[in-house]
Amino acid sequence: MNAVLVSSLLNAGLLLLLGAALYAAPSALLNPGTVPFGVRVPPSRTQDPRVGAVRRQYRAAVLWATAAATAAAAGLGALLDGVAAGAVAGLPLCAVAAAVWLRAHRALAETKKREQWYAGLRQGVVADTSLRTDPVRVPWAWSVPSYLVIVATAAVGTAVYPTLPETLAIPTRTGDGTRYHEVATTFWTAFSLVFGQLVGTAAVLALVAAVLRSRPGLDASRPRAGAVRHRRFLAATSRALFAICAVSDLMLLGLSVMVWSGVRSTAPLFAVVGIPALVTFGIVAGLVVRVGPAGQRLVEGRDTEGAENTGLVQRDDDRYWHAGGTVYANGGDPAILVPCRVGMGWTLNLGNPRALTGMIVALVALGSAALATAGLFA
Structure with missing residues (x-):
């Protein structure tokens, strides 16, 4: 098996893995069921047909984009060495997935507001001291x-x-x-x-x-x-x-x-x-x-x-979540880290000055470490 074929197969495989991850992004495996596409919905609406419709539209678009990006990566693999072809083809794929995600987010948010999904429901938050x-x-x-x-x-x-x-x-x-x-x-x-x-x-x-x-x-x-x-x-x-x-x-x-x-x-x-x-x-x-x-x-x-x-x-609390439910900013919330709506893990509360200060300090520290390492091995 020659090097060109190996490079093409490697880059195509990387794009397929990326496409699979993007395809699975709105699933219950990675996101709480009550925040589909970063939109808070009542538990009774998690199986609403509108939620399923936007999920199918998102996945169809990701499938087509993955197929095109994989073909492009395989072709570019004959021209570019290493995983460069995968990186070149992966950027448009991520851009398409982000655009379709934002469209799904807006569609669900508008439907929820228009049909008043929270009308008549008792809303609240709880804490465990x-x-x-x-x-x-x-x-x-x-x-x-x-x-x-x-x-x-x-x-x-x-x-x-x-x-x-x-x-x-x-x-x-x-x-x-x-x-x-x-x-x-x-x-x-x-x-x-x-x-x-x-x-x-x-x-x-x-x-x-x-x-x-x-x-x-x-x-x-x-x-x-x-x-x-x-x-x-x-x-x-x-x-x-x-x-x-x-x-x-x-x-x-x-x-x-x-x-x-x-x-x-x-x-x-x-x-x-x-x-x-x-x-x-x-x-x-x-x-x-x-x-x-x-x-x-x-x-x-x-x-x-x-x-x-x-x-x-x-x-x-959708008003505190931005960029398709990926960015949280609430100046009235003393928390620095809050659970993510998209994916597993936590995200910073960018409305909290302490979170912003910590992020800036971390970026400066990482940048300094990178520059020091570069100078060390220059």
Whole structure:
């Protein structure tokens, strides 16, 4: 099989995966059922024919766009090396999906307003103060593997540092494949990936701490059951984040060993990077399937079984959500992180000055780290 065919198949496969992810975006697998296309609807309307109609229209458009983008990626694969063809063809596909998503969002919002879907319903929000007085604890035991990997990496580096050559070969992915950039051997270049482990692990710790303090999206009709489910959701998500962190640290350990030993073979590089990537994908997929958005697939427990029903529906808060339900801005909400409406996870409350300050600080820190790394290996 020649290189041109391999490149075409690789790029076509990447576009098919991207198309599958976009196709699944409005499904209950990734989004709470009461916010289709980022629009809040009453529980009784989740199976409304209008919701199904816009979902089918979105998926039909994504299918046609995926077919065209996949064909384009396969053709461009004969002209462009690596995954460049997939990137070129993937941008229009994402643009089409975003445009169709926004159209579906507007259609549902207009239908909801015109037909007054919330007329006569008692709207409300609920809170569980025990999540503040007795919060879910950081699962420190799950962070231990990351610390052990970092210590092992530092120990190996310390042992081999006196025997390292005058220059080190740093692998870099380019459009033409993997290239190795020669840099002078110093303490900072030799242990650069160890510093990456430290920074990455610290970032995950900060993320877990922030997630555990985030505002829960409790169901107004069943607050007690929602609180139990939310606790289990936070625990499962925190463990998954620490597991991904440990896998990433293992990948950096493998890359460090390759740099220190001078190995330039492509097969070990693919194994060192590819296997952790597959494991990470498995962890994320398992979390999505087992837990679901906001933990909706988790069993609530026997202590919450029964006919709990407050008679409330979740408050219609669409006015605080923008860009198709992906951006949240509410100056009256003290929360910094809130549950996403589109996809799993959390998003910043851009109406909160503390969230904006934190985002700016994080961007400055990431930019500084990128510039420092670029200068280190220049």
